[in-house]
Amino acid sequence: MLYFNSKQIPELAGLNFRQRMAVVRAAADRLPAPTKLMLNIVKLLILSLMFLQIARAEGVLIFGYSALLLIIYPLITRPITFALCQERLAMVRRQLYPDVSE
Numbered sequence: 395m396l397y398f399n400s401k402q403i404p405e406l407a408g409l410n411f412r413q414r415m416a417v418v419r420a421a422a423d424r425l426p427a428p429t430k431l432m433l434n435i436v437k438l439l440i441l442s443l444m445f446l447q448i449a450r451a452e453g454v455l456i457f458g459y460s461a462l463l464l465i466i467y468p469l470i471t472r473p474i475t476f477a478l479c480q481e482r483l484a485m486v487r488r489q490l491y492p493d494v495s496e
Contacts, residue, residue: 396473403476405483408494421479421486429478437471 397403400414409417425433444463451459487494 397476398469398473400476403480403483405480405487409487409491413491413494417483417487417490418475418479420490421482422475424482424486425478433471433474433478436474437467440467440470 400406400411400418403414406414406417422430422433441463444459444466448456448459448463
């Protein structure tokens with residue numbers, strides 16, 4: 395299942411925003427190298443394509459493409475990151491916050 399918000403992830407229930415992001419970051423750091431590489435390539439492709447559009451745009455379109463980048467980038471990358479880290483979230487949560495109940 396794809397999650398667009400960390401509040402929706404069952405493994406992170408009961409944590410505040412800062413704690414959820416710490417768990418996601420730690421889980422992302424523990425991804426295998428090929429998975430990290432794939433995730434970073436996807437992020438790079440999104441950024442590259444959008445920056446090319448911004449570079450080719452003229453006038454007000456520059457601001458439109460910039461706003462589109464600010465909206466699209468997290469909408470695409472966050473669910474992918476959450477999905478790739480899903481299996482590690484419970485383990486990392488127990489390591490980082492053993493005293494916080496679910």
